Amino acid sequence: MNGARRRSKEWVIxxxxxxxxxxxxxxxxxxxxxxxxxxxxxxxxxxxGWTWENIETLRDPAWLPIVWRTLWLSSVTTFACVxxxxxxxxxxxxxxxxxxxxxxxxxxxxxxxxxxxRIFAWKSLLHPEGMLTKLLVHLHLAPENALLLNNSGAVxxxxxxxxxxFAILPLYAASEKFDFQLLDAARDLGAGPWRxxxxxxxxxxxxxxxxxxVMVFVCSLGQYVIPQFVGGASDEMLGNKIQQRVFADRNLPxxxxxxxxxxxxxxLPMLVVTAWQRFGRREDAA
Amino acid sequence: xxxxxxxxxxxKSFGSLRAVDxxxxxxxxxxxxxxxxxxxxxxxxxxRMLAGFEAPDSGRILIGGNDVxxxxxxxxxxxxxxxxYALFPHLSVWENVAFGLRMSRRPREEIRSGVNRMLELTRxxxxxxxxxxxxxxxxxxxxxxxxxxxxxxxxxxxxxxxAALDLKLRQHMLVxxxxxxxxxxxxxxxxxxxxxxxxxxxxxxxxxxxxRVVQVDAPEVLYETPKSSFVATFIGDANFFTGMPVxxxxxxxxxxxxxxxxxxxxxxGDFVSSHEPVRIMVRPEKISLTLKRPESGDRVNAFRGVxxxxxxxxxxxxxxxxxxxxxxIAQLQRSRFSGGGINPELGAEVWMSFHPDEGxxxxxxxxx
Amino acid sequence: MKxxxxxxLLTLGVVAFLFAPLIVLVxxxxxxxxxxxxxxxxxxxxxxxxxxxEEVWESLAVTLKIALSASLASMLLGTLAAYALHCxxxxxxxxxxxxxxxxxxxxxxxxxxxxxxxFVITGVETGxxxxxxxxxxxxxxxxxxxxxxxxQDFDFTLLDAARDLGATRMQxxRKVMLPLLLPGxxxxxxxAFTLSVDDYVITFFVSGPGTTTLPLRVASMMRTSRSxxxxxxxxxxxxxxxxxxxxxxxxxxRRA
Numbered sequence: 007m008n009g010a011r012r013r014s015k016e017w018v019i020x021x022x023x024x025x026x027x028x029x030x031x032x033x034x035x036x037x038x039x040x041x042x043x044x045x046x047x048x049x050x051x052x053x054x055g056w057t058w059e060n061i062e063t064l065r066d067p068a069w070l071p072i073v074w075r076t077l078w079l080s081s082v083t084t085f086a087c088v089x090x091x092x093x094x095x096x097x098x099x100x101x102x103x104x105x106x107x108x109x110x111x112x113x114x115x116x117x118x119x120x121x122x123x124r125i126f127a128w129k130s131l132l133h134p135e136g137m138l139t140k141l142l143v144h145l146h147l148a149p150e151n152a153l154l155l156n157n158s159g160a161v162x163x164x165x166x167x168x169x170x171x172f173a174i175l176p177l178y179a180a181s182e183k184f185d186f187q188l189l190d191a192a193r194d195l196g197a198g199p200w201r202x203x204x205x206x207x208x209x210x211x212x213x214x215x216x217x218x219x220v221m222v223f224v225c226s227l228g229q230y231v232i233p234q235f236v237g238g239a240s241d242e243m244l245g246n247k248i249q250q251r252v253f254a255d256r257n258l259p260x261x262x263x264x265x266x267x268x269x270x271x272x273x274l275p276m277l278v279v280t281a282w283q284r285f286g287r288r289e290d291a292a
Numbered sequence: 293x294x295x296x297x298x299x300x301x302x303x304k305s306f307g308s309l310r311a312v313d314x315x316x317x318x319x320x321x322x323x324x325x326x327x328x329x330x331x332x333x334x335x336x337x338x339x340r341m342l343a344g345f346e347a348p349d350s351g352r353i354l355i356g357g358n359d360v361x362x363x364x365x366x367x368x369x370x371x372x373x374x375x376x377y378a379l380f381p382h383l384s385v386w387e388n389v390a391f392g393l394r395m396s397r398r399p400r401e402e403i404r405s406g407v408n409r410m411l412e413l414t415r416x417x418x419x420x421x422x423x424x425x426x427x428x429x430x431x432x433x434x435x436x437x438x439x440x441x442x443x444x445x446x447x448x449x450x451x452x453x454x455a456a457l458d459l460k461l462r463q464h465m466l467v468x469x470x471x472x473x474x475x476x477x478x479x480x481x482x483x484x485x486x487x488x489x490x491x492x493x494x495x496x497x498x499x500x501x502x503x504r505v506v507q508v509d510a511p512e513v514l515y516e517t518p519k520s521s522f523v524a525t526f527i528g529d530a531n532f533f534t535g536m537p538v539x540x541x542x543x544x545x546x547x548x549x550x551x552x553x554x555x556x557x558x559x560x561g562d563f564v565s566s567h568e569p570v571r572i573m574v575r576p577e578k579i580s581l582t583l584k585r586p587e588s589g590d591r592v593n594a595f596r597g598v599x600x601x602x603x604x605x606x607x608x609x610x611x612x613x614x615x616x617x618x619x620x621i622a623q624l625q626r627s628r629f630s631g632g633g634i635n636p637e638l639g640a641e642v643w644m645s646f647h648p649d650e651g652x653x654x655x656x657x658x659x660x
Numbered sequence: 661m662k663x664x665x666x667x668x669l670l671t672l673g674v675v676a677f678l679f680a681p682l683i684v685l686v687x688x689x690x691x692x693x694x695x696x697x698x699x700x701x702x703x704x705x706x707x708x709x710x711x712x713x714e715e716v717w718e719s720l721a722v723t724l725k726i727a728l729s730a731s732l733a734s735m736l737l738g739t740l741a742a743y744a745l746h747c748x749x750x751x752x753x754x755x756x757x758x759x760x761x762x763x764x765x766x767x768x769x770x771x772x773x774x775x776x777x778x779f780v781i782t783g784v785e786t787g788x789x790x791x792x793x794x795x796x797x798x799x800x801x802x803x804x805x806x807x808x809x810x811x812q813d814f815d816f817t818l819l820d821a822a823r824d825l826g827a828t829r830m831q832x833x834r835k836v837m838l839p840l841l842l843p844g845x846x847x848x849x850x851x852a853f854t855l856s857v858d859d860y861v862i863t864f865f866v867s868g869p870g871t872t873t874l875p876l877r878v879a880s881m882m883r884t885s886r887s888x889x890x891x892x893x894x895x896x897x898x899x900x901x902x903x904x905x906x907x908x909x910x911x912x913x914r915r916a
Contacts, residue, residue: 022736195392228769269770
């Protein structure tokens with residue numbers, strides 16, 4: 007095949023997905039950033055012309071606690087998910103092939119189960135009339151009128167629950183490639199089980215840890231459904247505000263300004279990671 | 293000093309498989325010792341028990357008089373050079389070598405001098421900052437050795453240390469391993485399936501088969517006087533002929549009647565009795581070929597055969613010679629074009645002969 | 661060598677943590693008690709109520725219609741994209757690869773929000789079509805990743821071997837490549853299907869009147885306590901379906 011034909015073939019094959027993503031992913035994202043600088047009309051529409059007004063309102067210090075809460079909840083969720091997932095994938099990778107497949111299936115099923123159903127399951131467990139509350143009260147671990155729902159603890163718990171598979175799957179993929187003889191080597195050189203795990207296994211799957219962290223952290227940043235259903239009024243995240251601006255206030259430009267901020271927060275760690283990976287790969291290959 | 297590393301009736305089963313079936317060995321301090329055998333003979337399991345990765349079902353392992361059977365790998369004064377080296381890919385050469393010293397929390401200064409000295413010994417100083425992925429096979433091997441030796445283990449275990457290298461590098465590392473062993477004086481235990489490797493690396497070799505040690509001896513003793521046909525075939529090539537002892541002679545010789553080859557005179561063994569068939573073993577390179585019957589009286593065993601096949605290997609040539617129902621392999625240690633000796637063609641009739649000292653009776657039952 | 665029991669115990673704990681809420685849900689779908697705090701006896705009642713809830717089944721029909729068409733379209737686009745990414749190395753594929761990866765890590769709310777902005781500004785009425793577009797957009801990247809994984813395992817010398825044995829280029833692709841890649845493509849399609857059925861956030865942003873998908877219906881049911889036990893019954897059915905699809909997908913991926 008000569009070069010020109012090969013190039014035109016490449017374009018023909020690439021164009022459908024490239025065009026689709028261009029029209030329905032890149033342009034909409036650009037529109038959001040643009041809309042952030044448009045004035046809003048009172049009927050939920052967007053007017054022409056440019057304004058700084060939407061950005062100006064973000065300088066209100068009332069936003070700080072919400073941004074802070076969003077970052078904090080996402081960070082704790084990320085940390086908890088990785089800490090729980092690491093020993094689990096370690097165990098999975100050391101199991102026999104049949105057991106490994108079975109465990110993977112067990113992780114995938116909740117992951118594929120409906121997101122709302124999983125939230126609903128926790129909502130009914132944590133409900134004042136629900137099983138968990140009754141159990142804890144029965145065991146005298148909680149006071150009679152304990153309220154497990156509508157607080158930041160519930161939000162955190164359900165966030166960890168829904169994000170855990172996002173941490174397990176990339177870590178599992180990385181640990182499958184890990185050479186477990188390295189752990190024998192570490193033990194042989196005098197490292198106990200704990201230090202073999204932290205000094206050899208964890209660095210060995212560091213790329214998996216990185217993708218797990220990005221995955222969970224980014225997904226958590228945009229979360230709003232969980233605070234909406236199991237959180238209280240003071241547990242709202244950035245996502246809740248965006249959703250309210252769009253549907254309650256019908257102020258698309260203002261929502262876009264918030265979304266643009268979120269987009270920047272999301273893209274920043276990803277750019278850092280991409281740069282780090284590029285650099286890291288070069289270092290390994292040199 | 294004779295019993296530095298003692299393996300005392302060690303057994304290990306995996307399910308119904310008896311991987312190691314009652315092995316006892318004594319290894320001297322500073323010795324270079326090989327566990328040699330085909331794959332599945334239990335040598336790797338034995339090595340893993342020495343390192344502490346597997347616990348024996350029964351038996352004891354003692355190092356310098358201390359029972360280490362119950363110790364974890366990280367607690368044993370033993371280090372391993374793994375077959376594929378198992379170098380930590382996220383650490384540099386220097387950090388790999390420093391790993392063990394860091395684990396035992398040695399002072400910083402001691403770690404530095406220890407690592408640097410070891411890198412010098414293995415000629416890796418200029419590569420100290422590289423990652424394992426940037427090294428050649430031979431360099432990785434040296435890192436693995438340095439990483440183990442820097443901890444001053446009382447015993448160094450080497451699992452198929454040369455298997456991952458190509459032929460040229462293997463010969464080079466063979467010399468280098470002997471050099472390192474001479475310098476550090478640590479007890480080296482090699483596990484290998486390659487008899488050439490075992491012969492050139494070790495003071496003594498334990499030949500293993502089906503979970504048991506079949507024979508322990510110095511390389512030249514194993515080669516010259518194998519006790520069983522298994523050892524004889526595993527170490528070098530051998531011709532075997534089965535026959536009945538017909539005449540036990542003084543000075544340890546025995547005459548054996550072999551169908552189609554007459555009654556050759558060979559070295560006997562104390563297990564030979566006149567009622568049971570025995571097997572005699574002759575190495576191919578000990579057989580000479582002549583066109584006429586050799587004239588050295590009846591102390592030489594000679595029989596006639598027809599050349600069926602020949603192959604030229606550069607340094608030597610091999611012939612398959614049919615004599616009745618036997619096919620005898622003979623190896624001539626000379627070039628095709630040099631003078632002296634014969635260069636028989638296919639189908640030519642030749643005389644094969646060997647001296648009684650070059651043939652010996654081996655046990656029949658151990659045939660592999 | 662004795663291995664630490666800690667990872668095994670933790671794995672057991674994590675699996676219990678993942679499944680306990682789902683199991684309680686399933687058990688409560690047969691529980692006569694409304695809030696499921698205690699066992700009030702076995703009942704099929706909630707399933708009967710669910711059976712009579714017309715609007716739930718209408719939503720299911722909408723969801724299936726979208727999921728089927730969206731997964732078909734994303735299978736097609738995703739497979740082409742994976743093929744392009746695997747076979748060519750150029751600046752175009754660098755860009756392409758970035759565009760395909762980004763939707764995987766884009767928070768749902770941003771994707772929904774930006775598609776809504778597109779539809780509002782271009783004046784497109786939100787409805788079935790806009791939901792379908794949104795679903796194809798986020799499913800496509802997942803299909804691409806699954807098929808790409810399969811392509812990386814595919815031995816391209818097999819195509820040469822087929823040509824060497826007298827097959828034309830088309831025959832080689834049809835008789836050798838497609839059968840070997842098909843399980844991967846189907847697995848990607850199944851993943852797209854489940855993601856589409858599952859999606860709430862993005863759908864919420866781009867749905868219009870009369871296009872209430874099942875997750876949207878569940879969300880509105882969650883707000884009225886009268887229908888809460890019905891969600892238990894519905895969830896049980898959905899979890900069972902997920903279980904079957906996941907098992908099927910595993911079978912497909914293992915066959916190679």
